[in-house]
Amino acid sequence: MRRWLAALIGLVLGLSLAAPVRAESYALAPMFKGHEFDKPVLLLPAPPDKVVAWYVVEQEGVIWRLAPDENGPHQTVFVDLRARIESGPNEAGLLGMALHPNFLENGRVYLSYTAKGSPLVSHIAMFVSRDGGRTLDETSETTVLTLDQPYSNHNGGHIAFGPDRKLYIGFGDGGSGGDPKGFGQNPNTLLGKLLRLDVDGAAPYAIPPDNPFAMGGARPEIYATGLRNPWRFSFDRVNGALWLADVGQNEWEEINLVTAGSNYGWNIREGAHCFDADACRTEGLIDPVAEYDHDEGCSVTGGFVYRGRALPALWGAYVYGDYCSGTIWGLFPKSDADVFSTGANPRAWSFEPPRVLIERGPNISSFGEGLDSELYVLDHQGGRVFRIVGEK
Ligand SMILES: [Ca+2]
Numbered sequence: 001m002r003r004w005l006a007a008l009i010g011l012v013l014g015l016s017l018a019a020p021v022r023a024e025s026y027a028l029a030p031m032f033k034g035h036e037f038d039k040p041v042l043l044l045p046a047p048p049d050k051v052v053a054w055y056v057v058e059q060e061g062v063i064w065r066l067a068p069d070e071n072g073p074h075q076t077v078f079v080d081l082r083a084r085i086e087s088g089p090n091e092a093g094l095l096g097m098a099l100h101p102n103f104l105e106n107g108r109v110y111l112s113y114t115a116k117g118s119p120l121v122s123h124i125a126m127f128v129s130r131d132g133g134r135t136l137d138e139t140s141e142t143t144v145l146t147l148d149q150p151y152s153n154h155n156g157g158h159i160a161f162g163p164d165r166k167l168y169i170g171f172g173d174g175g176s177g178g179d180p181k182g183f184g185q186n187p188n189t190l191l192g193k194l195l196r197l198d199v200d201g202a203a204p205y206a207i208p209p210d211n212p213f214a215m216g217g218a219r220p221e222i223y224a225t226g227l228r229n230p231w232r233f234s235f236d237r238v239n240g241a242l243w244l245a246d247v248g249q250n251e252w253e254e255i256n257l258v259t260a261g262s263n264y265g266w267n268i269r270e271g272a273h274c275f276d277a278d279a280c281r282t283e284g285l286i287d288p289v290a291e292y293d294h295d296e297g298c299s300v301t302g303g304f305v306y307r308g309r310a311l312p313a314l315w316g317a318y319v320y321g322d323y324c325s326g327t328i329w330g331l332f333p334k335s336d337a338d339v340f341s342t343g344a345n346p347r348a349w350s351f352e353p354p355r356v357l358i359e360r361g362p363n364i365s366s367f368g369e370g371l372d373s374e375l376y377v378l379d380h381q382g383g384r385v386f387r388i389v390g391e392k
Contacts, residue, residue: 023390095157151175212261245302297322
């Protein structure tokens with residue numbers, strides 16, 4: 001894209017094109033000025049094309065498209081699925097969206113939502129955009145997978161394509177409190193798990209032959225087990241590492257580096273601590289790489305490893321936050337070698353104690369990652385979108 005056009009788009013989108021800042025303190029700069037959303041839960045950039053565009057997902061089931069024109073970001077309805085989405089319970093609704101890696105050619109969009117009715121049923125579904133991503137054909141829905149939810153909370157619901165072009169899906173333990181039916185450790189349910197599907201290999205999906213349980217031992221869709229309520233996971237754009245935040249019960253919020261076939265402990269452990277003291281063990285269970293207790297927040301929201309250019313001091317840090325306190329942390333690796341290595345064992349990596357980047361922010365429902373790898377924050381209650389910027 002020509003530089004003047006990029007600058008114009010930056011101006012109308014309210015982006016800062018300032019020189020990189022080696023900041024030690026950070027702030028939130030409003031994005032899409034004048035545009036507020038109703039309980040936004042996800043921000044996704046459209047793939048690189050003729051125009052810069054973003055999608056903002058609202059929990060009740062509307063997805064907006066924002067694209068620049070001469071008057072600023074132009075907001076239009078991408079799709080309105082409120083009629084088929086149940087968003088009554090706090091943790092239900094339209095919870096995830098992912099664009100197929102070949103979206104510009106095939107227009108495929110994957111959505112994750114709880115369907116209208118009770119008890120809740122989670123749906124992973126494919127839709128098609130037939131106009132280059134301006135709108136989504138709501139009649140094009142094809143179900144990929146459904147999962148009955150025994151309780152109304154802990155629906156997880158995040159979906160994302162990995163660098164391996166497989167679709168990853170995070171499901172919570174089914175809800176209630178304490179995982180009363182032990183779903184997190186039950187290999188025969190998709191509740192409390194991270195899944196990995198090949199949506200190109202067959203309809204509606206194929207099991208990737210290199211899935212850890214493709215040959216048995218658990219449901220073959222499962223990639224990782226022992227999760228309570230994974231709320232956002234992401235892939236590092238440099239080394240492909242898979243970072244996942246798992247919401248805790250009453251005490252510990254956790255950040256995990258996920259590897260194939262691993263068990264992240266719930267409901268035997270909460271964070272790096274015993275949850276069920278009688279059954280507690282550590283053998284075969286992976287503790288989080290970072291945790292915080294409920295003096296510092298109430299519910300973790302996973303973010304991204306920062307790989308942008310505007311904030312060089314933040315490069316390589318995993319950025320995450322808390323829904324209640326609005327605190328945003330950065331988890332910095334001890335060794336640069338770790339963050340560059342591809343295919344190495346992330347479990348061997350070590351990190352400095354988490355640093356507070358922003359003491360008190362909004363009710364963070366999600367982080368967003370731009371095409372340029374800059375990071376954004378969604379304010380669930382206030383309906384705003386912010387960009388993380390440097391303060392000096
Ligand atoms: Ca855990």
